[in-house]
Amino acid sequence: MKHLLLILSFLLPLSAHFDDEDLYNFEKRCMVCHDTYVQNEMAPPIIAINQRYKKYYGDMDLSISKIKDFLISPSHEKAIMQPAIKLYSLMPKQELNKKELEAFPEIIMLLDYDVPEWFDEHYKSHNLKD
Numbered sequence: 001m002k003h004l005l006l007i008l009s010f011l012l013p014l015s016a017h018f019d020d021e022d023l024y025n026f027e028k029r030c031m032v033c034h035d036t037y038v039q040n041e042m043a044p045p046i047i048a049i050n051q052r053y054k055k056y057y058g059d060m061d062l063s064i065s066k067i068k069d070f071l072i073s074p075s076h077e078k079a080i081m082q083p084a085i086k087l088y089s090l091m092p093k094q095e096l097n098k099k100e101l102e103a104f105p106e107i108i109m110l111l112d113y114d115v116p117e118w119f120d121e122h123y124k125s126h127n128l129k130d
């Protein structure tokens with residue numbers, strides 16, 4: 001997985017605010033829970049967050065800033081993945097430095113992720129309207 005992220009990072013717009021160090025830290029700190037290609041293991045896979053935010057806010061910059069808000073202080077009000085909260089409860093706050101706080105939301109939104117086989121059917125089952 002790390003390899004894939006590093007290769008993709010060359011294709012990003014110059015305006016992206018993250019580097020290889022951020023990708024490494026993202027894997028270490030976020031993928032422990034979010035790299036779940038097994039359904040319903042610990043947390044939604046990153047692709048689920050990526051697709052959900054894209055659909056819900058319909059705008060890349062807005063999605064990135066909403067994720068940043070959530071990471072600063074996760075709360076039920078800020079969270080948009082209600083079925084995931086029901087399943088796992090609210091994400092515990094992660095202590096992030098300023099660089100990580102800028103980088104991680106972009107890593108979630110700007111990279112392409114593999115879609116696990118079970119994902120599309122599962123997503124439909126939530127019957128989300130927005």
Ligand code: HEC
Binds near residue numbers: 074082084089096105
């Ligand atoms: C201890 C496990 C764990 C770790 C570590 C973790 N998460 Fe999460 N995360 C969760 C769970 C569980 C959810 C689903 C519940 C929710 O939305 O709060 C979630 C949801 C999210 C969401 C969607 C919130 C929403 O509902 O709108 C974002 C964005 C997110 N995580 C980003 C991150 C980032 C970035 C990191 C690394 C700094 C990270 N997570 C680390 C468990 C974790």
